[in-house]
Amino acid sequence: MEIMRSHWLPWNSHCSSHKLVSVPYKVTLRNLEKTTFISCSLQNNATSLRLAENPSEKSTYSRGLLTTKSVMDVSKVNRIIKECTEDGFFEDAIRVYLDFIECGFPVEEFRFFPCLIKAFGGLHDVNKGKQIHGHLLKFGFLQDIFVKNSLLGMYWKCGAAEDAVDMFERMEKRDSVSWNTMISGFCQSGEYVKSLVMFRRMITECGGSYHNRVACLAALSSCASIKCSIHGLEIHGFLVKNGLDSDEFLVSGLIEMYMKCGDIKNAENVFERIRDNELVGRNMVVWNVMILGYVSNECLSLALELFVEMLKLGISPDSSTVVAVLVLCSQLLDLAVGKQIHGLILSLGLDDDVRVGTALMEMYFKCGDPETSLQIFKRSQNYNLVMWGSVMLNCAQNGYPNEALQFFSEFMLDCGFPDPVILLAALRACSFLSLKPRGMAIHGFAIKMGFDSDVFVGGALVDFYGKCGDMEYAQQVFHGLSTRDLVSWNALISGFAQNKCADEALKAFRDMQSKKIKPNTVTMACILSVCTHLSVMILCKEVHCYLLRHWFETNALVNNSLISAYAKCGDIRSSWTVFEKLPVRNEVTWNSILLGFGMHGCTDEMFATFEKMKKINIKPDHGTFTSLLSTCSHSGKVDAGWKYFISMMEDYNLEPRVEQYTCMVDLLGRAGYLNQAYDLIMSMPCSPDDRIWGSLLASCKNHGNTKLAEVAANHIFELDPSSVGYRVLLTNLYEDSGNLNEVFRVRTEMKQMGLKKQPGCSWIEVSNSMHIFVAGDYSHDQSEDIYATIESLSLEMKRVGYVPHIQAASNKYWA
Structure with a gap:
């Protein structure tokens, strides 16, 4: 041969x-x-x-x-x-x-x-x-x-x-290695049930002659993977019977199995039995597994107590220990403890460990200290893909998208070949900033690297194009994915909802269900936002019933969205019912019901609810004061508005943002305090946007102040030259004051710029049917009856003394 x-x-x-x-x-x-x-x-x-x-x-x-x-x-x-x-x-x-x-x-x-x-x-x-x-x-x-x-x-x-x-x-003859290889092989390949079947077969055919650590560890790992505590208990009994329950490796395996199965009590029993054992009781791995088990089961205080006890006993923690404790601090949002752990890490010389450095960064980001996190990253001497991906993703998710993209550029220069996690972080940053050209370049790079078929990158691309308002390309990417998971569907539905494509969002939701993809809380929050946009009561109730059938009613995110949806659909009673039934309410929950009361003009209920919120020590945030100030504006309560505005700064140390200033300008403007409103805008520490100037312009129109209106309009057109609505508002002001030359000038400018006001559209739900109306539209099958009713109501209004505001001069001018 x-x-x-x-x-x-x-x-x-x-x-x-x-x-x-x-x-x-x-x-x-x-x-x-x-x-x-x-x-x-x-x-x-x-x-x-x-x-x-x-x-x-x-x-x-x-x-x-x-x-x-x-x-x-x-x-x-x-x-x-x-x-x-x-x-x-x-x-x-x-x-x-x-x-x-x-x-x-x-x-x-x-x-x-x-x-x-x-x-x-x-x-x-x-x-x-x-x-x-x-x-x-x-x-x-x-x-x-x-x-x-x-x-x-x-x-x-x-x-x-x-x-x-x-x-x-x-094989005619098998030894313990043969059985171990098969049991471990099934376990490592994800065939956990077969691994347990093979373990049982070994016990049946060989009795206790081949029991050993490797087979038992593989069997325990299989039980942990499928969260089968019943078989885990059987294996535990087998270990006790054969005197293996004091083996340090098997003790760790038992604790890990029980923790992953959520059986904390039995895990504690195993741990307590070996604590007095000189060899096993001081084994660092056993303590690590116990602490990590507490953290994974959200028993954070117990995990911290055990870590402190470990230190008191003189057991020196390793990198795995401190990583688990840093995860604990991240979940507790306890920066003070996190800083103490950081000091311990430095004293132990573990700060050069990449896993520890990554966990430290994560902790500081989640605890609200991103500056320290970035300093740790920049000082680190050992970078790997996980660390790069972590800093980029955390920057993108915590309001530092520009820094995330800067790190991405540095990574490309230093390393050159990103993995899907790094591309995911870069796309998240582009989504936050709506940087379409940059995101498309990253998309092209993902295609070149062959990562565009990755389900996570694909979902991020759908989300990116949706955030940039390009739903056509978002759909193209979505339909090009070989595998579409829940995240991908959520990105598509969220994109439709954010871009006011309500019908498309609902259709995508139905298509997702037809593919047997089970929605989660994010999905339902998006669908409820569609209900809020459409203000369709029957749809809101249908979604609520779906939530009840599928056990979503206890989720905070879903309930907050449900409160807002009912309020927007005109049913504040249902909003209040949902609110009262909640066992736990967070800041967003209180803000949602406050906004609903304000939307429906229930000022007394709103102020009373705010007082209850303060009594139970729920700290109000910017959203809370936006709702309060908006309600004061619509109800004309100037003194109350000033009280809340000052309280926001003095009592809660909240620096007002543009939204709160806009509410105050609207409040003062509606009450006729136009000069005070203008002075407030000029004293703002932040730059005013077109909305706050637009609020002042609307108030000037209502009170006939042409001079100040022109000042506000000039600021608006500098910020947004293509604004249509504010130009129409200015035209109406000129018409009211009889300044026809200015009316002609503004309208001529609009024609030259190709600006057209979109006709108004409204809809009403009657007997579970939607009726849509557009200004000047006669397409409704009952339009003759509708306009006849409007004429009848107008005559009745005149009969009781109402004098309509007729712009006769304008009509004559344009005739």
Whole structure:
């Protein structure tokens, strides 16, 4: 037979029926040319093998370890194969074996096949693995139990579960390693139930003779993965019966299993039993598993207490311990404790650990100290992809999108090849800033790297295009995804909702359900925002019923959205009912009901609710005062408005934002205090926007102050030259004052700029049916009756003394 170095062919007589598969590495042996083929006979085994020309970075041959037959012996071959395999140079290890054969040594003299088989397993290629299996079968080496076990392990590494099972079932003799390999193999490949079945079978067939740590750990890990505490209890009993319940590794496995199953009591029982054991009780891994278990089950105070006790006992924490405690601080939002842990990390010299550095950054970000987090990142000497991704994602999610994009640029310069997490962070930042050109460039890079099919990157792209208002491209990206998970659907529905595409959002929600994708709280909050936009009562009630049927009614996000939706749909009673039934209310909940009361003019109820909010020590935020000031504005309560505005600054140390200033300007303007309103705008520490000037302009129109209106209008048109509504408002003011020349000038400017006012649209729900009306529209099938009723009402209003405001001068001018 021939050994040809460039391609692999099977180790059996049917090699001619198999295609050549390229394996990258280079061989230059005994000064032969790269294209030279070396042939030697392996008795009657017709086999061909070719090795490609691209070597590993550290070639065995470049070390000069195996060059001539005169220095070759079996022990040296074994040592070299073992070293290559341990260092990850699997192809070099296999090449050494081939040289062994080429140099004329009989195959029977080689007795280190388990190590060679491990090298084949490292290639993760089942076809190549079958070659060595066939080779061993041909020469009769499969009688050795060590060889069989090595082949089992190789098949599991190659992901060939069926081949592993087939070989296991054909084994006449099995030892503990055989069973361990199968139990662990099923567990590591995600077949947790099969792993437990194999463990039970081992106990049944072998009794207690083969019980050992490896099998039990794999079985416990399987129980933890599927959260099956019943089987976990059985394994626990088996360990107690066989005296293995004090093994430090198995104790850790038991605690982890119980914690992942949510059985904190049994985890504590296991931990308490070994605390007095000198060896196990002071094992740091056991304490780490216990602390992490408390954190994962949100028993944060217990985790902190256990960590303090660990320190008192003199057990020095490692990186895993402090990472768990930093996660605890992040969840508690306890910056003070986090800073103490930071000091401990510095004293222990763990600050150079990448995992610790990443956890520290996360903690400072979540606890509201992003500056320190950024300093930690900039001072760090050890960066990896996780750390880069963490700082970018946290910047994007915590109001530092520009910094996130700056870090992305630095990463591209330093490293060059991002992973999906880093692209995800960059896209989040672009979404926050609505930077469409930059986001499209990142999209192109994702396509080039082949990450556009990644479900997380795909969802971020849909969200990005939705935030930028390009729903057409968002849909194109969405439909191009090979897999669409809940996040992708939520991004699409949210995009439709944010861009006022209500019908499309509802259709996407129905399509998602038809694909058997179960909605979550984010989905339902988006759908409720659609109800709020449409103000359709029947739709709001349908969604509420859906929430009740699917057990969403206890979620804070959903209930807050539901309160707002009912209020916007005109049913403040239902909003109040939802609010009263909530067992827990956060700041957003109180703000939602306050806004609803203000929207419906229920000023007394609103002020009373605010007082209740203060009594239970719920601290009001900017949203709270926006609702209060808006209600004061619409009800004309100037004194109350000033009281809340001053209280906001003095009692709660909240610096007013543009929204609160806009409410105050509207309040003063409606009451006729136009100069005070103007002075307030000019004294603002922040830059006024077009909305606050528009509020002043509307008040000037109502009170006929043309001079101040022109000042406000000039500011508006500087900020937004394409504004239509405010130009129409200014025109109406000129009409009221009889200044027809200015009316003509403004309208001429609008025509030259191509600006047109969109006709008003309104709708009303009658008997669960929607009736939509557009200004000047006669398409409704009852339009004659509708306009006749309007005429009748107008006559009735005149009869009781109402004098309509008729712009006769304007009509005459434009006739």
